[in-house]
Amino acid sequence: MSNFSFPESIKSRPTYAKLEARAGKSYLFVADAEGAEAIIDLASNDKSLMFKAHVIYIPKNTGKKYTSQLEKLDINQLYIGPSYTAAQSRLKRTLESSHMGLQLFLSGTEGLIGQAQRDAMAAGIPHTAIQSEHRGSVGRRMQCVHCKGITEDVDVDPFVCSHCGLSLFVRDHYSRRLAAFQGVCIDAEEPGNIPTAVELYK
Amino acid sequence: MTIQFNDETFRGDYTFKNSGWALKRFPFPFHEDSYMYSVNMEQHKGGPAGSIYEKRFDVDEHYLSEMRDRAEVLKEDPLRCQSLPNMTLAGWDLLELIMVSKSEDYPDMFELQRKGDKWRWINKPMEIDDSFTFLDEATLPYGPMEYITRQTQGDFVVLDQRDENLWMDAGMVTTQADWSLDFDIGMNFFEWHAPVPKAHEMGIFVRALKFLLNVQQGAPARRLNWTMTVNPLLDTSPENYHKWGTQKRTVTADNIGEKQFLRVELQTFFRLPRSNALVFPIRCYLASFNDLMTVPKWGRRLHRVIRDLPEELATYKGFIDNRPMMLDYLSKFDDGKPTSNGIWPDRETEPLRD
Numbered sequence A: 001m002s003n004f005s006f007p008e009s010i011k012s013r014p015t016y017a018k019l020e021a022r023a024g025k026s027y028l029f030v031a032d033a034e035g036a037e038a039i040i041d042l043a044s045n046d047k048s049l050m051f052k053a054h055v056i057y058i059p060k061n062t063g064k065k066y067t068s069q070l071e072k073l074d075i076n077q078l079y080i081g082p083s084y085t086a087a088q089s090r091l092k093r094t095l096e097s098s099h100m101g102l103q104l105f106l107s108g109t110e111g112l113i114g115q116a117q118r119d120a121m122a123a124g125i126p127h128t129a130i131q132s133e134h135r136g137s138v139g140r141r142m143q144c145v146h147c148k149g150i151t152e153d154v155d156v157d158p159f160v161c162s163h164c165g166l167s168l169f170v171r172d173h174y175s176r177r178l179a180a181f182q183g184v185c186i187d188a189e190e191p192g193n194i195p196t197a198v199e200l201y202k
Numbered sequence B: 001m002t003i004q005f006n007d008e009t010f011r012g013d014y015t016f017k018n019s020g021w022a023l024k025r026f027p028f029p030f031h032e033d034s035y036m037y038s039v040n041m042e043q044h045k046g047g048p049a050g051s052i053y054e055k056r057f058d059v060d061e062h063y064l065s066e067m068r069d070r071a072e073v074l075k076e077d078p079l080r081c082q083s084l085p086n087m088t089l090a091g092w093d094l095l096e097l098i099m100v101s102k103s104e105d106y107p108d109m110f111e112l113q114r115k116g117d118k119w120r121w122i123n124k125p126m127e128i129d130d131s132f133t134f135l136d137e138a139t140l141p142y143g144p145m146e147y148i149t150r151q152t153q154g155d156f157v158v159l160d161q162r163d164e165n166l167w168m169d170a171g172m173v174t175t176q177a178d179w180s181l182d183f184d185i186g187m188n189f190f191e192w193h194a195p196v197p198k199a200h201e202m203g204i205f206v207r208a209l210k211f212l213l214n215v216q217q218g219a220p221a222r223r224l225n226w227t228m229t230v231n232p233l234l235d236t237s238p239e240n241y242h243k244w245g246t247q248k249r250t251v252t253a254d255n256i257g258e259k260q261f262l263r264v265e266l267q268t269f270f271r272l273p274r275s276n277a278l279v280f281p282i283r284c285y286l287a288s289f290n291d292l293m294t295v296p297k298w299g300r301r302l303h304r305v306i307r308d309l310p311e312e313l314a315t316y317k318g319f320i321d322n323r324p325m326m327l328d329y330l331s332k333f334d335d336g337k338p339t340s341n342g343i344w345p346d347r348e349t350e351p352l353r354d
Helices: A035-045 A047-052 A067-071 A084-096 A110-122 B020-024 B063-076 B085-105 B144-149 B204-213 B241-250 B296-308 B311-316 B323-331
Strands: A026-032 A053-058 A077-080 A102-108 A130-134 A140-144 A150-154 A167-175 A180-185 B081-083 B110-115 B118-123 B128-133 B155-162 B165-172 B221-230 B260-271 B278-288
Touching: A026 A035, A026 A047, A026 A084, A026 A110, A035 A047, A035 A053, A035 A067, A035 A102, A047 A053, A053 A067, A053 A084, A067 A077, A084 A110, A102 A110, A110 A130, A110 A140, A140 A167, A150 A180, A180 B241, B081 B085, B081 B144, B085 B110, B085 B144, B085 B155, B085 B165, B085 B278, B144 B155, B144 B165, B165 B204, B221 B241, B296 B323
Parallel strands: A026 A053, A026 A102, A053 A077, A102 A130, A140 A180
Antiparallel strands: A140 A150, A167 A180, B081 B165, B110 B118, B118 B128, B155 B165, B155 B278, B221 B260, B260 B278
16 A cells, blocks of 8 residues: 555645646656556556556655556656656756746655755746645655755665664654655764654554 | 944853943833733834934943854855845845935944935944945845845844745844744745644734734834843854753752843834835843843732743743742842833832842
């Protein structure tokens, strides 16, 4: 089951609905891992959507599970890439040359959705033309407030910053500009006093 | 000059101290014996002579040392001062507001000469004498917001107003109560307040935003906010929390009077003329428990406020662990007598304690 209902939280926390087919001139999909399911679901209702679609897909740890299914969908332009960062210049190029009437669909992890939304807004895509659906991992993209480094796919709390090595707790504070939640040193007051990590939302 | 500036530090050896004059005008933030959030706004149109409310941008004995501390912080971390590209005009508005206000309110210290767009700014305490062209960034050593806020006490957040909301699109933030400009920049009013407990449910932010959207040019507003800080540390930033956090555990029953500080923010709000942005200066005043206890009314009241503060607020303000020790100390100064309304120290009716 790759859908998750997030508990009620702070005002700035992003919320997600389900992707819906909408009339548009062209369709751009950006998805990672289980996010492919949202595309496949949409295509199963309306196959013709894919004839005008450009799909940017990052399988992450799902291997070939979804790529083989996507390849059967008659997608006009299908790109499968190793990471969001690797796909980013392609995405930006696509956004810049897009026309009015583009519909943008984001699906997968919060990190992917947040970053693609940020890049789309920066390219001037109106938020009304962007839909997003969370699928798969509930891991968060975290910014270390101390060293500013980003750690991707954090699914435990506390966690170790992949840049400076501090143990950080997940503060429920979200920046759309950074597409990240805030990580704050957990043992700042008592160095070494680090509680056992627990899975997020458990 | 009428003010004797202290040579003091807000880090390391912490030589910060308040003179009798500074303590007399300290903005004690509790107008009654308890505290809860409220939209406690009032007009910022002066106040009693000598009080921190009197001038538009208060200058006090800590001015030069605070500016030195700010320069240190910026050297370590330039991200404490940021301005999104849409905010340059607002930066000039702010520069003008501060230069005009300070030169009018403190003519002995600040001077502004204007011939068309050729301006000359003299800041005597900081020994600055700069000539520049208004609205031409190339003629200043920093962007306009950074230039003037390196010379003005308090943090500054510049808010763009659009879509019936306020957006934190620029700021100079080096004396903050544990929030990060670098993280919050670009957020709207509800987003940057998201981590504050209780106040959303109480409707505080909806009402406060409504008020702020309507602040008019020439009619600034103000309120007080407060928290607690161990040691007179101005830079209680989340960025450096892993460095200063241990200080919170250094308080003991013996040193709490000198180590524990009440941290009060005078928050003011000014509409800016060209950009229609709102500038939000957050000026920090610190006073040790020892100093505060010299005013009998403040001693009684601080004890009652801290004792009765809801747990969530004490946690959010970061002193829940030290609260029992605070109460042990403060209770000695509470004789149970009634207190008068308002924040003033009542020096006429009750003398200072030694």
